Amino acid sequence: MRNFKYYNPTKIVFGKETISRLDSLVPRDARVLILYGGNSAEKTGTLDEVRSALVNRTVNRTVQEFGGIEANPTYETLMKAVELIRNSEVNFLLAVGGGSVIDGTKFVAAAVNFAGEPWRILEEGGSLVQSALPFGTVLTLPATGSEMNSSSVITNKAKQAKRDFMSPFVFPQFSIMDPTKTYTLPLRQVANGVVDAFAHIMEQYLTYPANGMVQDRFAEGLLQILIEIGPQAINASDNYEIRSNLMWVATLALNGLIGAGVPQDWSTHYIGHELTALYGIDHARTLAIILPATLKICRESKRAKLLQYGERVWGITSGDEEQRIDQAIAYTRGFFEDLGIQTHLSDYNLGVDDIDRVVKQLEAHGLTQLGENRDITLDISRQILQASL
Ligand code: NZQ
Ligand code: ZN
DSSP, rough: OOOOOOOOEEEEEEEETGGGGGHHHOOTTTEEEEEEOOOOHHSSSSSHHHHHTTTTHHHHTOOOOOOOOSSBHHHHHHHHHHHHHHHHHOEEEEEEESSSHHHHHHHHHEEOOOOOOOTTHHHOGGGGGGOOOEEEEEEOOOOSGGGGSSEEEEEETTEEEEEEEEEEGGGGGGEEEEEEGOOOOOOOHHHHHHHHHHHHHHHHHHOOOOOOOHHHHHHHHHHHHHHHHHHHHHHHHTHHHHHHHHEEEEEEEETTTTTSSSSOOOOHHHHHHHHHHOOOOOHHHHHHHHHHHHHHHHTTTTTTHHHHHHHHHHOOSSSSHHHHHHHHHHHHHHHHHTTOOOOSSSGOOOHHHHHHHHHHHHHOOOTOOOOOTSOOOOHHHHHHHTOOO
């Protein structure tokens, strides 16, 4: 196992009716800005619950709101929140929504006191961030793990670029996770959440053996839970046990725990981000397209882990090595398809001509050496995209 540091300061408050705890979680003297997305939080009543929990502060006029953060949150919209905060006394942020609202809030928190053009945080990485406003979250969509990590992914519409940053300053102080808040999710978003969490685990697990016994068994267990409850979560929208397990798996998939001390391969996410930026395909759907093709193209460097994954996660024990690997990849693709998520570029009306565009964007963003061995060059990314057709 590799050396590692593990730090995660986010307090999780999990369960039914936990939004009512907000008043004790938000600091007494805070001047709060609630950030939310489109109209789902209003329509579902979650925003009203948040307002009621903070009612005493509303009376004192210490709570303001900023809505309209898009799915795949944009720099353009978020900079309006930055302006608002710079011209006010707001000193605490509260994100109410899914990964997009939480990621957007992280960016806003880091950008408010940033000297210079805040897009540089995305271009040059989170190391430029020296401070951030404190914030908490109320999670409404299990998928990204953003509620318990220090990553944020932001889209710049003008540049057609989707970039990420990480900084220890943007861990949420707390996250409220009430699984009943997911009951209103469209099935498409539930399926997206299952696939996103699945891909997060795979990208920290399916590399080469590093003798991370804990990390491997945790990862395999989390994958098996998703395989078991993913289809049930789609069929039963108000099953508390299923939804609570889905919510917790998605958090553990990307809160740093299973990735500590082991190699990681985020190439599927990086290629996927270009597809979202260029064509607007949902984040999780880009992963469902790219992941099976990445496993296929990188089967030699991932051979040992592919065999382990096939055996321990899918119970594949018969056939020669090639057959077992083929089967493990086919089961992965089949799992996504069974959730109603198509896995080929052609399913999204993209063809050979689009591959050049995506590869050019990877090059422009300096993503020329991806993967656990940094050997996914532009040429290999092209092969992956070709295998995704
Ligand atoms: O905008 P509203 O009206 O709120 O509707 C949202 C949105 O349209 C809706 N929704 C959310 N909760 C709901 C609900 N509808 C009904 N009931 C509810 N309870 O769902 C739609 C999708 O929401 P979004 O927040 O975009 O989804 P998700 O949580 O999947 O987040 C995706 C974003 O997170 C980034 C992705 O790239 C993408 O931009 N990621 C962030 C990561 C991180 N911070 O660590 C890691 C991930 O890999 C990912 O890249
Ligand atoms: Zn993701």
